[in-house]
Amino acid sequence: MRPATSAGAVVTAPLRWLARATDVPLSAWQRLTGQRGMIALFLLPNMAIFGIFVLVPLVINLLYSTTGGTEFFLSDRPQVGADHYARLLDCGNYLDPNSCRDDMFWIAVSNTARFVFFQVAVMTLAALITALILNRALPGKGFWRAVFFFPVLLSPVVVGLIWKWILQRQGLANLFMVELGLEPVNWLTDRLWAFVAAVGVSVWAHMGFYTLILLAGLQAIPRDLYEAAEMDGTRPFRVFWRITLPLLMPNLLVVIVLSLIRAVQIFDEAYVLTGGGPGTSTMFMTQYIYEVGFANLLRNPGLAAAASILMACVLIVLTLLQLYLSRRSGAK
Amino acid sequence: MNRARMLATASVLALLGAGAQAGEVRMMWYSDGIEGEVMQDLLNRFMEENPDINVTLDNVAYQVIMEQLPIQLASGEGPDIARVTNLKEQAEHWLDLTDYVEDPEYWRTNFGDQFDWMRPDDSDIIPGFMTQLTLTGGFANATLFEQAGVAMPGEGATWEEWVEAATQVQESQQTAGAFSIDRSGHRITGPMISYGANLVGEDGKPAPLDDAAKAFITQLVQWTDEGKNLRDVWVSAAGTTYIPGADEFINANIPLYYSGSWQIANLSTKIGDAFDWVAIGSPCGDAGCTGLPGGAALVGIKYTQNPEDVGKVMDFLAREDIVKEFSERTLFLPAHKGVVEAGGLNFQTEDPSAKAALEAFVGFTGTIMPEANAMPAWRYANAVYGGMVNRISQAMAGEMAVEDIFARIDSDIAEQVAAADQTK
Incomplete structure (x- = not known):
């Protein structure tokens, strides 16, 4: 009597058939090109996708940045050399956007720098505190972890809209304030509050992801170090300072660099929340590029491309920093 | 050919031809x-x-x-x-x-x-x-004016007179603002021309802002600083983003709203019988009382x-x-x-406010100034509209002094025109 075919065998049958079918050409390829050829072959699909969707657009963007006019096809656009870069970088004093020829670009750069500083600082601190709390033996620990991670799952546009409903002039926040007998606040039309809102909403939306990274780092710290400290009667703050923080540092650095990269790219939730206003108080780099390239009544794709190349330079530096830190922590 | 293969072939053919089927x-x-x-x-x-x-x-x-x-x-x-x-x-x-x-x-x-x-x-x-x-023009909340005991300015009233009357209503009825204009360069161009602004230079390209244009912009920013022009509409965005003030008018947060005839159906549908409203046309400046077609x-x-x-x-x-x-x-x-x-158009609405507004806007076409009539066919109109919005918002938000934005508006428009004129 033949044994009954198991469900697993049925499921893997197509895979086994595929493996047999590809075995001959792959073996031939390996004989022909050796191990390096096999590596190249397996990397090829990924590299092709990367090339088509990242490298080619990057090169086109670079070419775009050296052309002028409002036409979209490169072949229809006149060459202007480095004019766009010269316009963007033409400044009397880089710390004073008003002295720059394209002051909006430098306002966007300045806003982005301030945003990155505050958002990364506040988010890292908040994620660290949250991770420390969630690492303790709390009742309903899984639930609390889900609560903090939930905003990460939301679309940035949804995040922006939710908070806009809360913070607008006749929104929930002001409703509560009036109920409590307080004066309503112009959360989104006051320059300071709008900036605070942009930072706060961004922290709320992304903190969960970084909390998880730090939580993983905390759980990797050997328990016996804490037990030894406890036996020595070390104070909790000293335990944190001397054991937790140093051992968490690799994770903390990854969190800082990743959030830096993310913060430099800030656009969607801030754009939905404040539209870049009041005035230009929350207009960040990506919005500037979007406005100049796509949203303005008279578009200037060449200038937008030049601005995006400059922004890409910043991101490349940050990415290299992240790679360096990751390798260093990996080596340790 | 079996059925599955026929279906597959038909699907592929349908997909290939979907873009350009006769x-x-x-x-x-x-x-x-x-x-x-x-x-x-x-x-x-x-x-x-x-x-x-x-x-x-x-x-x-x-x-x-x-x-x-x-x-x-x-x-x-x-x-x-x-x-x-x-x-x-x-x-x-x-x-x-x-x-x-x-x-x-x-x-x-x-x-x-x-x-x-x-x-x-x-x-x-x-x-x-x-x-x-379409024609740009204003709307007034007649119920709010009536409740405040403020008479609506009549035909030929100036922007200042309308804003003054609306401010009295704002103070009496505790509304969030006295008036609002859509955040759009197109919307403020009619009032600027009414003030006497000439936006077109002798070479057919945008002229630098003249005194009349500056006067209206300065006035608008001042009205915003004083809390008369509802701040939220203009200040709550950067760039050239269009923000209408219609919802503020519909929610009775302002007694006066400057937009245009295309809002009539929207106002009629959303306001219903909540309050009475009327179309008031375009308030006057020194040169006329024009809307922008x-x-x-x-x-x-x-x-x-x-x-x-x-x-x-x-x-x-x-x-x-x-x-x-x-x-x-x-x-x-x-x-x-x-x-x-x-003639004899029978607009299908039971709303007397909407019917009256439509008839009123047909009448307002008689006040369109030639300078305003020329704008839709002017290829640089968008450069001018776009060049003004962001800078005026900056002045309203307190980022720049109003006298400092004029040079920036001129240079922004010049840069846009130069970029638009670059050809291979």
């Missing part, structure tokens, strides 16, 4: 009110009369028309027909319907007055027709694979009886000369 026409359409439903109804009727042509109406957000359609057009793609408001800038992409409509003379006679708004300079093509004519047009796209079918659809929609019905049902002012001259 008899297939795609129309990209946005709606301010109920006009999408009316257009679908009219198209259904067209398809009954022309069973060999299938018209698909793609209802999209206005932002898609403004931001995505231009990119599609630039790459030689796009729908077969589109409803657009950026008429002049994109004129090179419109299909010349002359060879595809039954009677080009009918088109020239009835829609010819606006062809220059939507075709390149010195061109004689038939690009499409205006689905509606404009509107939306239905144009054929020159990249269509089916220009004959596009011509048939356009012929149907441009018919006098169809234009009349469309205008009556959507509460839009028609652009068809025959329809206008015949």
